Amino acid sequence: MSTITILGAGLMGTALSWPLADNGHRVRLVGTHLDGEIIRSCLESRTHPGLRRRIPDGVQPYYVAQLPDALDGTDVIVSGVNSLGVHWIGRTLGPLLWPGALIIGVTKGLEASEVGNPRIMPDVLADELPASLRDRVTLAAIGGPCIAGELAGRRHSCVVFTSRDSGALECLRAIFATAYYHIWLSTDLIGVEACAALKNAYTVAVGIAGGLLERAGGIDEAGAHMHNLAAGLFGISLAEMTRLVSLMGGKPENVAGLPGAGDQYVTCAGGRTVRLGRLLGLGRTYTQAVAEMEGETLEGAYAIQQVARALPIWESEGLLGSTELPLMRFLGRVITEDAPAVIPFETLLEEVGATIN
Amino acid sequence: MSTITILGAGLMGTALSWPLADNGHRVRLVGTHLDGEIIRSCLESRTHPGLRRRIPDGVQPYYVAQLPDALDGTDVIVSGVNSLGVHWIGRTLGPLLWPGALIIGVTKGLEASEVGNPRIMPDVLADELPASLRDRVTLAAIGGPCIAGELAGRRHSCVVFTSRDSGALECLRAIFATAYYHIWLSTDLIGVEACAALKNAYTVAVGIAGGLLERAGGIDEAGAHMHNLAAGLFGISLAEMTRLVSLMGGKPENVAGLPGAGDQYVTCAGGRTVRLGRLLGLGRTYTQAVAEMEGETLEGAYAIQQVARALPIWESEGLLGSTELPLMRFLGRVITEDAPAVIPFETLLEEVGATIN
Numbered sequence: 001m002s003t004i005t006i007l008g009a010g011l012m013g014t015a016l017s018w019p020l021a022d023n024g025h026r027v028r029l030v031g032t033h034l035d036g037e038i039i040r041s042c043l044e045s046r047t048h049p050g051l052r053r054r055i056p057d058g059v060q061p062y063y064v065a066q067l068p069d070a071l072d073g074t075d076v077i078v079s080g081v082n083s084l085g086v087h088w089i090g091r092t093l094g095p096l097l098w099p100g101a102l103i104i105g106v107t108k109g110l111e112a113s114e115v116g117n118p119r120i121m122p123d124v125l126a127d128e129l130p131a132s133l134r135d136r137v138t139l140a141a142i143g144g145p146c147i148a149g150e151l152a153g154r155r156h157s158c159v160v161f162t163s164r165d166s167g168a169l170e171c172l173r174a175i176f177a178t179a180y181y182h183i184w185l186s187t188d189l190i191g192v193e194a195c196a197a198l199k200n201a202y203t204v205a206v207g208i209a210g211g212l213l214e215r216a217g218g219i220d221e222a223g224a225h226m227h228n229l230a231a232g233l234f235g236i237s238l239a240e241m242t243r244l245v246s247l248m249g250g251k252p253e254n255v256a257g258l259p260g261a262g263d264q265y266v267t268c269a270g271g272r273t274v275r276l277g278r279l280l281g282l283g284r285t286y287t288q289a290v291a292e293m294e295g296e297t298l299e300g301a302y303a304i305q306q307v308a309r310a311l312p313i314w315e316s317e318g319l320l321g322s323t324e325l326p327l328m329r330f331l332g333r334v335i336t337e338d339a340p341a342v343i344p345f346e347t348l349l350e351e352v353g354a355t356i357n
Numbered sequence: 358m359s360t361i362t363i364l365g366a367g368l369m370g371t372a373l374s375w376p377l378a379d380n381g382h383r384v385r386l387v388g389t390h391l392d393g394e395i396i397r398s399c400l401e402s403r404t405h406p407g408l409r410r411r412i413p414d415g416v417q418p419y420y421v422a423q424l425p426d427a428l429d430g431t432d433v434i435v436s437g438v439n440s441l442g443v444h445w446i447g448r449t450l451g452p453l454l455w456p457g458a459l460i461i462g463v464t465k466g467l468e469a470s471e472v473g474n475p476r477i478m479p480d481v482l483a484d485e486l487p488a489s490l491r492d493r494v495t496l497a498a499i500g501g502p503c504i505a506g507e508l509a510g511r512r513h514s515c516v517v518f519t520s521r522d523s524g525a526l527e528c529l530r531a532i533f534a535t536a537y538y539h540i541w542l543s544t545d546l547i548g549v550e551a552c553a554a555l556k557n558a559y560t561v562a563v564g565i566a567g568g569l570l571e572r573a574g575g576i577d578e579a580g581a582h583m584h585n586l587a588a589g590l591f592g593i594s595l596a597e598m599t600r601l602v603s604l605m606g607g608k609p610e611n612v613a614g615l616p617g618a619g620d621q622y623v624t625c626a627g628g629r630t631v632r633l634g635r636l637l638g639l640g641r642t643y644t645q646a647v648a649e650m651e652g653e654t655l656e657g658a659y660a661i662q663q664v665a666r667a668l669p670i671w672e673s674e675g676l677l678g679s680t681e682l683p684l685m686r687f688l689g690r691v692i693t694e695d696a697p698a699v700i701p702f703e704t705l706l707e708e709v710g711a712t713i714n
Contacts (some may be wrong), residue, residue, distance in 0.1 A: 152579070235615035288666040
């Protein structure tokens with residue numbers, strides 16, 4: 001039996017309690033400063049309000065102030081926050097960590113460095129740790145298609161654990177894997193993490209098709225949807241993702257697999273990112289859409305902003321042609337310049353050689 | 358203005374009338390011996406019963422007996438049949454063709470050769486042509502996500518025209534492309550055609566998740582579907598498709614693009630292949646499912662049968678390990694041996710290195 005401390009009591013952080021508890025581990029669920037109400041609910045009624053489920057019996061809830069206690073004797077730390085919380089996690093954990101600590105993150109996102117290169121979440125987190133610890137802590141992450149509510153419902157989920165340390169991966173799999181939580185391993189940390197962020201970005205494009213359908217009056221008299229358009233944008237997304245993963249230093253193999261295609265497929269099944277795309281397709285500017293979705297974390301838009309910053313850098317370094325990645329450039333204009341979400345088919349078609357074989 | 362003769366008045370063959378007519382071409386729509394009722398409806402009321410639409414004004418319907426007239430002076434022939442009709446097309450067209458004829462096919466499928474190697478549809482068609490003509494006719498094909506009813510509704514569709522002859526591709530694009538029918542080009546005929554067939558095969562797997570959900574009682578009390586499982590199978594499908602396309606002699610680049618991921622995405626949106634998977638997931642054997650779906654052409658199952666024949670050949674040639682492609686092997690057992698559709702997670706996980714990077 002191991003002791004696992006989950007920091008961040010949002011949907012995905014908390015959902016990992018189910019396989020861990022089912023495996024008999026001691027699980028400590030620590031809310032962030034934003035999760036006070038969630039922890040109170042878990043303590044008072046054992047119910048997570050977002051997941052709408054009773055948390056498993058073995059799970060012990062903690063308020064953020066109790067973090068030092070929750071870390072006492074722990075074997076694995078789960079970083080369960082979204083991409084905006086990764087700096088906080090690093091700064092908060094930093095003074096409390098020890099050499100040899102093992103941290104696995106659920107965060108899917110990218111963040112541009114000061115010069116603009118997109119960086120993966122484990123590296124962003126590592127930068128917040130004390131320099132003396134940075135190379136003595138093992139960082140891992142989770143990619144692949146996994147809606148938290150389904151994992152908490154013990155539905156079959158196929159994910160990829162990734163880390164530069166293959167020994168740590170085997171250890172993590174032994175702790176987390178259950179008959180319903182199926183874990184593949186990859187040492188291509190950059191590739192898996194890039195896919196995890198980019199699928200959020202490109203799902204905005206697929207979502208636009210839904211808005212365009214509504215705007216065109218919906219399903220027509222003979223039953224035609226706009227599945228063709230959504231699927232076209234899905235396919236072009238994966239072609240561009242292959243290029244972007246390579247530019248970032250990852251292996252393209254994970255794109256046609258669970259971290260890329262699989263995760264984008266489940267993201268397109270619904271949720272915030274699709275809703276953002278729908279509003280854009282309906283004709284809202286990004287600024288208007290954000291106002292309508294007030295309070296929601298738009299990780300897809302955030303990922304687009306980060307990649308948009310990187311494109312001119314890769315161009316100036318001669319790594320990228322000025323018309324390559326036309327779908328991402330279009331998304332960049334929509335998100336950073338409030339450009340209308342009119343799919344630029346002509347531009348997409350010009351990139352025949354570069355993005356579609 | 359060109360003259361285009363479409364042989365096969367099914368959904369996709371007929372749907373191509375819309376972009377062609379919108380471009381001002383003369384379109385001749387010739388029913389096969391199975392399409393007599395369709396042609397009669399088109400002649401009497403200008404309505405295609407399957408598409409539930411009036412066919413465009415410029416389209417001239419022909420019965421199969423009138424094929425020689427319909428081919429008189431034509432510039433491009435469209436082979437508009439399903440994979441079971443390709444032999445018939447080749448044998449029927451053969452005596453009527455001329456050197457330099459240009460044929461583009463909509464058929465998505467594979468067919469095992471006598472020794473068992475899977476062959477793409479243009480090659481199967483070519484084999485039925487007179488030997489004197491075989492190398493003097495240009496064959497092309499269409500891949501990518503395109504539901505016929507949406508194309509006929511002038512919804513945006515992103516497809517890939519493929520041929521070994523790049524000059525013919527430019528010519529075909531000039532004839533077919535419209536403001537809603539967007540055409541990319543690829544000279545990787547095998548890769549595009551392999552994707553077109555394999556996405557039907559693997560969509561059976563994704564469809565199984567829908568049946569398993571129903572069998573488990575549907576969406577649970579907290580709202581959990583089985584999107585994670587469907588997406589996991591989708592991602593694993595693309596990883597295996599990458600391997601299979603290479604084995605068949607195609608380029609893997611088209612998998613993470615319109616012909617692979619894009620086409621599988623739209624196929625998973627509904628239709629026969631998903632319904633077959635659903636019945637299997639509900640617990641029917643393949644034999645029982647076929648009986649329930651009487652009369653429907655199950656191209657996904659047919660593609661699985663063809664690939665299943667090839668696996669032992671590739672193994673004996675040392676090209677494939679005996680446990681590689683575990684999802685396809687599972688589908689093969691379900692379709693050829695009436696095995697129960699219990700997803701073999703352990704086997705899928707063993708193939709970490711081979712199929713998931």
